[in-house]
Amino acid sequence: MTPTRRAVLRAVAEGLPDPRRTGRPVRVAVDGVDGSGKTWFADELAEVLREHGHEVVRVSVDGFHRPRAERYARGADSPDGFYRDSYDYARFRTDVLDPFGPGGDRLYRGAAHDVATDAHLDVEPRRAGEHALLLVDGIFLHRDELRAHWDHTVYLDVPFAVSAARMAVRDGAPADPEDPGNRRYVEGQRIYLRECAPAERADVVVDNSDLDTPVLGAVRSAG
Numbered sequence: 001m002t003p004t005r006r007a008v009l010r011a012v013a014e015g016l017p018d019p020r021r022t023g024r025p026v027r028v029a030v031d032g033v034d035g036s037g038k039t040w041f042a043d044e045l046a047e048v049l050r051e052h053g054h055e056v057v058r059v060s061v062d063g064f065h066r067p068r069a070e071r072y073a074r075g076a077d078s079p080d081g082f083y084r085d086s087y088d089y090a091r092f093r094t095d096v097l098d099p100f101g102p103g104g105d106r107l108y109r110g111a112a113h114d115v116a117t118d119a120h121l122d123v124e125p126r127r128a129g130e131h132a133l134l135l136v137d138g139i140f141l142h143r144d145e146l147r148a149h150w151d152h153t154v155y156l157d158v159p160f161a162v163s164a165a166r167m168a169v170r171d172g173a174p175a176d177p178e179d180p181g182n183r184r185y186v187e188g189q190r191i192y193l194r195e196c197a198p199a200e201r202a203d204v205v206v207d208n209s210d211l212d213t214p215v216l217g218a219v220r221s222a223g
Contacts, residue, residue, distance in 0.1 A: 027134045
């Protein structure tokens with residue numbers, strides 16, 4: 001990890017509400033388009049937070065996909081289907097967000113569906129500590145269905161030209177975001193950007209176009 005990247009991660013960590021002060025768990029989202037570096041950023045942020053003595057629970061919204069038949073009900077190439085049908089937000093709230101919310105019992109399940117096998121998962125619940133910090137990565141986390149459930153949010157701002165090139169390396173997808181093979185995913189995320197303006201809703205925006213030298217934007221004061 002470069003010194004610049006570590007400095008940005010430390011600044012983001014310092015801007016989070018401290019569950020030891022709030023007296024209850026804190027729920028944090030790391031949002032961004034596919035290929036923006038959400039998982040990597042959230043994992044490294046968790047590492048920094050643990051170095052400062054925090055209990056961190058890491059969850060990805062990708063553990064809460066809907067079954068394949070529901071995800072593709074509008075058609076295999078449908079951007080609307082990608083944006084509106086990919087995730088089971090009701091289950092995500094029940095299994096993850098509500099247990100960490102005010103009055104929650106902190107008994108959570110970190111996944112409900114295996115997207116690779118399309119199988120339902122019945123995982124054993126775990127109980128987090130009363131001062132735990134929930135750190136979730138995923139796309140679409142500033143949607144209206146989820147917005148009120150976060151105590152703090154991070155948005156990784158990366159242009160599609162950069163994110164698509166990363167996805168090409170990672171998954172073999174076309175490197176050109178305007179390629180027809182990317183239509184479902186890129187256009188689906190453009191719907192999200194238009195409808196939810198996540199960079200405006202986020203508490204902090206990080207330009208993560210260069211993984212070695214991310215740039216921290218304006219940070220809202222934590223409560």
